[in-house]
Amino acid sequence: MYRFLLLAAALVLVGCGSNDDAAPSAGGSAGASGAGGSSGASGSSGASGSSGAAGDEAIVEAILDGSVSAETGLIDVSHSAGLPVATPEGFLFVRRDDGAGPYSLAGDMNDWQPAAMTQAAGVYWIEVQIADPDGVKYKFVDGQGTFAADPLARRYGWDEFGEFSLVAASAPHRERWSSVSGDGLAPRTVRAWVPTAHPSHHLYVHDGQNLFEPDAPFGGWELDQTVGSDTLVIGIDNGGVARMDEYTHVPDDIGSGPIGGEGDATADFVENAVRPLVEARYGVPDKVGVMGSSLGGLIAFHEVLRYPDRYDFAASLSGTFGWGSIGLHNETLIERFAAAQKPSTLLYLDSGGGPGSGCVDSDQDGILDDTPDAADNYCETVQLRDVLLSAGYENEKTLWHWWEPNAAHNEAAWAARAFRPVQIFEAL
Structure with missing residues (x-):
């Protein structure tokens, strides 16, 4: 069973304002409700009988150790507390490997400077400490340097640059x-x-x-x-x-x-x-x-x-x-x-x-x-x-x-x- 490497040194919240020169994502609406609070995963992954973020973390671990397919597991997580997954160490961001990688993560929490994600078992993943996730926006960056919203993010919004994903938020x-x-x-x-x-x-x-x-x-x-x-x-x-x-x-x-x-x-x-x-x-x-x-x-x-x-x-x-x-x-x-x-x-x-x-x-x-x-x-x-x-x-x-x-x-x-x-x- 994998345990996640905490990449706090590379990716720690430094502010909530994005760098428009660094990436085409900034501004727009506030985000979504905090992680957790929803029903558990649909159960098809078989990774965990628990509900909410803890069960979602177990599903991601099962994806990484190969006991659950990326496609099935990520859909289960998206139907539960949703992506990104809140963990005791921070937030776990996961993207399916669609061949357009390598993928990086960029957002308000790292001043929109892409941080490399780890490739394993059909996904790219990274775990990040975010001191205050409320309203924090993020996107994935593909191998061509294109910024795009997380396709399975639970919470999302739009600004002048298009769709962005949200870690958590309390506003509409x-x-x-x-x-x-x-x-x-x-x-x-x-x-x-x-x-x-x-x-x-x-x-x-x-x-x-x-x-x-x-x-x-x-x-x-x-x-x-x-x-x-x-x-x-x-x-x-x-x-x-x-x-x-x-x-x-x-x-x-x-x-x-x-x-x-x-x-x-x-x-x-x-x-x-x-x-x-x-x-x-x-x-x-x-x-x-x-x-x-x-x-x-x-x-x-x-x-x-x-x-x-x-x-x-x-x-x-x-x-x-x-x-x-x-x-x-x-x-x-x-x-x-x-x-x-x-x-x-x-x-x-x-x-x-x-x-x-x-x-x-x-x-x-x-x-x-x-x-x-x-x-x-x-x-x-x-x-x-x-x-x-x-x-x-x-x-x-x-x-x-x-x-x-x-x-x-x-x-x-x-x-x-x-x-x-x-x-x-x-x-x-």
């Missing part, structure tokens, strides 16, 4: 779990905006890669700037090309044959994999909400029906509530809510666009989705609103509806009105 920050899987869904990233150590409200939001990252592929919602200090936002990344399958409750045909219908697996994944992971770290909240846009709004409302007692609030922005009736004649969520016993979950739904020449059901399938010049799921959203009111929901008490005339079906439009459902949720 982002966190991330890589390769979270379950219920038949492919592994994906789950990310969080953490405003405080013990948030009272947990808001699960679909299409997590579009929520608060500056490099969001279609523009971000900037939810980190929208929510208050007591709301933890958990962004669940979609499955990429599998998004349409995962975010729909039944198959439909939009022109290329039947597609979709894996919504139950998505709802189960959130319930069985994501929520336990989050609550192990942050505790059980007072209120839980779920939110999404377009197909993300559809799956959010589907989760309410599949788990009617598990969500206090659900919000859909421009939800695709006509799904099922576009090219096939499968049951829509409009029909499911009409037939279901009224759930206790408070609901918000909205759309932009408008009715065009008027909402009609020309194919007589019961869904008002046949107006060619209607936009942004306006007609289907209004139809679901009316169904919910008929089922006993009360306007502005248990059901909220908003129409933003002519608003587009895109992230910028959803970002502009996300404050509406967020404020309702935070008032609960």
Whole structure:
């Protein structure tokens, strides 16, 4: 079993200001919560039955002595207290050997002067004394001298130089779990905006890669700037090309044959994999909400029906509530809510666009989705609103509806009105 060589002489905290001339990383937001406090590793490494940082150190030792693979062990650590690992001697930084080394470590703790890491058993590692880790930023430096954030760091942020990793911090920050899987869904990233150590409200939001990252592929919602200090936002990344399958409750045909219908697996994944992971770290909240846009709004409302007692609030922005009736004649969520016993979950739904020449059901399938010049799921959203009111929901008490005339079906439009459902949720 390896014991780690303490490299304090080479790498000791000398200050918290970075050297912009030495490396392209400085400035930006504060970091994340301190090490520890989360649930233990997932157990697949078999390295330790203990939880938190002590168990994570044992997993890294098992990686270094060859009894656990680097890939498996590092994912286990990232799902536990996270990287870097707090040890009695300092902090243990570990990076998988991807062939681009040799790797070094640079950060606030060594004035951004790269310190060589040790190569062993498929990883590079170094253990460092850091007297005050709160807000300390770091990056790895590859063999070409390129500075880049730790891809498995639990805590991270962004500045003018791009993404940086954080040792620990107490201010609002982002966190991330890589390769979270379950219920038949492919592994994906789950990310969080953490405003405080013990948030009272947990808001699960679909299409997590579009929520608060500056490099969001279609523009971000900037939810980190929208929510208050007591709301933890958990962004669940979609499955990429599998998004349409995962975010729909039944198959439909939009022109290329039947597609979709894996919504139950998505709802189960959130319930069985994501929520336990989050609550192990942050505790059980007072209120839980779920939110999404377009197909993300559809799956959010589907989760309410599949788990009617598990969500206090659900919000859909421009939800695709006509799904099922576009090219096939499968049951829509409009029909499911009409037939279901009224759930206790408070609901918000909205759309932009408008009715065009008027909402009609020309194919007589019961869904008002046949107006060619209607936009942004306006007609289907209004139809679901009316169904919910008929089922006993009360306007502005248990059901909220908003129409933003002519608003587009895109992230910028959803970002502009996300404050509406967020404020309702935070008032609960």
